[in-house]
Amino acid sequence: MGRQRTFDEDHVLEQAMQLFWTKGFEHTSIQDVCEYAGVHRGSMYHTFGDKHELFLACLDRFRHTLRDRLFVQLEEPGDPREVLTRFFDTLIDRMLDENKQRRGCLIANTAMELAPLEPCVEVRVAANLLDMEHMFHAFLVRAQREGKLKSKHSLREMARFLVTTKQGLHVMAKTTTDRKMLEDACKVALSLV
Amino acid sequence: MGRQRTFDEDHVLEQAMQLFWTKGFEHTSIQDVCEYAGVHRGSMYHTFGDKHELFLACLDRFRHTLRDRLFVQLEEPGDPREVLTRFFDTLIDRMLDENKQRRGCLIANTAMELAPLEPCVEVRVAANLLDMEHMFHAFLVRAQREGKLKSKHSLREMARFLVTTKQGLHVMAKTTTDRKMLEDACKVALSLV
């Protein structure tokens, strides 16, 4: 009974996420999101609550896609060094994609814009960074078990190092379009694995 | 002839910088700055122009202190690895200082909040990152000349790697108070030098 939702809730969330990703929380108005997603303000508030709730939903969405992608990429065959090189290469590709105006990573962006001011945001960002650490760690454990790891560091230290490197690249890519600069940093980082 | 400025222009700029540093550009209102620095809005606009100009002045101020500090720290005596370890240790100390609510680095914060949206900001951020690269590079050149460098990478690559690592730490420190986490990342990074 009653009219059904005509817009695709999931699609709207995706559009909202894209906008927040590109312009940040403060520089994106609810109106922006409504126009971009083709949904009326009323429906937006009715469906997703206020701007903060909407943003948190977007953040969660981003977290999950990031997590899924990392999981898939670290499962790929090859030497650990090869796998990580491929991972960082495609990362750099995405970062430099002209169409995606150096938007970086929503997690890293949010960490800088909102994390210390908003506890709800902070826990999510922290959780994501920890997630990444765990996934890198599991990857390294596997590699070590297969005897393919040369590093003399503990796997925990290595995992943390890899997460930090990834975040550093996101900062660098905000002002650089020089692929070589990013590749150089990666090359050195991965020589450790 | 005529009354002289009673407030210390330099001090006001410093206070403004501290606020922008802690809360970011959008989350800091001109009124905030005026109250914090104890100067009236009118004087503020008269002296520094609008909010953007004020921010740019703060950014430049930050750049120069950062530059000076890095210069001093990289001039200190000791093996290159020791010097860099000390540098990153004091960096971590500052990042975790309870009084400075995880404000990170104004350059990195600004890179994420404003860089791709504001050309004037972008050039300054980019210039600063390049500055750091050059200073690390000069440091490595000196170290190599003294035969104290073991790395097999080019010095340019190493310098870029170090800048990236520093930026990565700033992102991590936004949501972590776990010193060990940051130290682990540094330890791995510096094992390369």
Add this chain to the structure above:
DNA sequence: TATTTTTTAGAATAACGATTCTTTAAAATA
């Protein structure tokens, strides 16, 4: 068809913040 629920359109509200302006007080100098 009558009822229900959800969509829109768009007005209305209610801050907040950047910026400007006017006036008055204060200090410096000629």
Add this chain to the structure above:
DNA sequence: TATTTTAAAGAATCGTTATTCTAAAAAATA
């Protein structure tokens, strides 16, 4: 002391944005 410049107080303007509300149209079901 007269003049000049600046500071401070505070009102006023103007634009943006989050949020809510009302009314009307649209679709689903009983």
